[in-house]
Amino acid sequence: MINPLRGMKDLTFDDSQRFVHIVTTAIKVAKRYGYGYIETPILEETALFKRSVGESSDIVGKEMYQFEDKGGNDVCMRPEGTAGVVRAFVHAKLDRQPLKQKFYYYGPMFRYERPQKGRLREFHQFGCESFGEGSVYEDFTIITMISQIFKELGIGFDLQINSLGCPECMPPYKQNLVNFLTNIKEELCEDCNRRIGTNPIRVLDCKNKTCQSLLTNSPKLINNLCEACDSDFKKLTTLLDQAELSYTIDTNLVRGLDYYSKTAFEFVSDEIGAQSAIAGGGRYDKLVEFLDGKPTPAVGFAIGIERIMELVQMPKVQREGIYLGAMLEEAVEALFPVATLKRLEQKVTVEYNSKGFKSHMKGADKVHAKYCVLIGEDELKDGTIWVKDLETKKESTIPRGEF
Numbered sequence: 001m002i003n004p005l006r007g008m009k010d011l012t013f014d015d016s017q018r019f020v021h022i023v024t025t026a027i028k029v030a031k032r033y034g035y036g037y038i039e040t041p042i043l044e045e046t047a048l049f050k051r052s053v054g055e056s057s058d059i060v061g062k063e064m065y066q067f068e069d070k071g072g073n074d075v076c077m078r079p080e081g082t083a084g085v086v087r088a089f090v091h092a093k094l095d096r097q098p099l100k101q102k103f104y105y106y107g108p109m110f111r112y113e114r115p116q117k118g119r120l121r122e123f124h125q126f127g128c129e130s131f132g133e134g135s136v137y138e139d140f141t142i143i144t145m146i147s148q149i150f151k152e153l154g155i156g157f158d159l160q161i162n163s164l165g166c167p168e169c170m171p172p173y174k175q176n177l178v179n180f181l182t183n184i185k186e187e188l189c190e191d192c193n194r195r196i197g198t199n200p201i202r203v204l205d206c207k208n209k210t211c212q213s214l215l216t217n218s219p220k221l222i223n224n225l226c227e228a229c230d231s232d233f234k235k236l237t238t239l240l241d242q243a244e245l246s247y248t249i250d251t252n253l254v255r256g257l258d259y260y261s262k263t264a265f266e267f268v269s270d271e272i273g274a275q276s277a278i279a280g281g282g283r284y285d286k287l288v289e290f291l292d293g294k295p296t297p298a299v300g301f302a303i304g305i306e307r308i309m310e311l312v313q314m315p316k317v318q319r320e321g322i323y324l325g326a327m328l329e330e331a332v333e334a335l336f337p338v339a340t341l342k343r344l345e346q347k348v349t350v351e352y353n354s355k356g357f358k359s360h361m362k363g364a365d366k367v368h369a370k371y372c373v374l375i376g377e378d379e380l381k382d383g384t385i386w387v388k389d390l391e392t393k394k395e396s397t398i399p400r401g402e403f
């Protein structure tokens with residue numbers, strides 16, 4: 001027997017139903033917010049992720065499924081969705097159109113990390129990217145949309161927000177932070193010491209407890225925002241207040257890449273053990289430029305589908321469709337014209353073996369059919385069909401052509 005690879009998983013009946021329910025719910029909501037589907041390749045040039053996700057990140061540094069293909073190209077299975085969507089956006093020259101563009105996507109992502117609960121090497125994300133809208137109203141709208149998706153999936157969450165500033169206020173803050181960190185260097189963990197040189201902002205979200213306690217008194221960007229960033233952040237919190245969407249401001253919520261700016265947010269849940277992110281996103285006004293497009297403001301997010309798999313409240317199974325059965329061998333083939341016709345509009349299950357009444361009723365129940373429809377000896381002779389509505393319990397015998 002061949003097993004799936006470590007950290008990879010089949011989605012079988014119960015899980016696959018949850019998966020479909022999550023994706024269809026998210027798509028339904030995204031469409032109401034004006035998003036259209038985009039599909040991009042799973043395999044991309046490694047350079048794309050080095051440039052967009054950043055070489056100093058763990059994802060690119062340690063976790064990429066990177067290899068040389070038969071043509072000698074350095075390629076990589078996508079570790080996240082945004083980079084490919086932005087590349088496609090630039091490739092299709094959509095950055096030269098005045099239209100605002102909104103895309104949703106879903107599919108598998110790959111990271112070679114140590115598999116653990118809720119963390120697979122192949123996992124799935126649903127995400128949205130909105131291009132061309134620089135107003136903080138769009139940040140608010142996207143946050144509203146994610147909460148709506150979670151609401152419709154029956155998932156509770158806490159919303160955490162932060163501002164990452166802009167090219168005007170971020171660099172002086174970064175310098176401030178480096179000065180602060182250099183003074184406490186000896187006490188910080190090894191990773192953080194490395195980050196001071198490569199990506200000091202990432203020190204803020206170090207998971208090490210000692211580091212976290214040392215950072216209590218670190219300078220906070222939120223108190224050092226330029227006027228434009230400050231006013232946008234205040235507007236965002238006002239809008240969230242007005243919408244009665246509760247949130248906490250987490251000054252350690254960072255992304256640590258230069259193209260991220262202003263709004264950053266995370267939806268977290270404590271229903272899956274320790275508080276963990278079930279969705280995250282924010283504004284990335286510089287990324288399109290970074291990938292050789294015309295400057296285009298953009299904001300987006302991704303939901304981790306496996307993270308919410310167990311949190312989803314599945315809708316109660318409703319009876320639907322028709323169960324078709326024959327009581328005698330000669331009647332089986334008379335079922336097919338009925339099935340073909342009815343399948344134009346609803347779910348039909350055909351039992352190929354002739355059986356007794358009771359065992360057909362059981363069969364109809366098993367597939368949650370709304371109608372149990374049978375052809376017996378009399379019905380076969382008379383050209384009729386016997387129909388029972390399993391909800392109302394009403395029974396009738398009607399001409400087959402009228403069913």
Ligand SMILES: [Zn+2]
Nearest residue numbers: 166169226229
């Ligand atoms: Zn700013």
Ligand SMILES: [Zn+2]
Nearest residue numbers: 189192206211
């Ligand atoms: Zn640390």
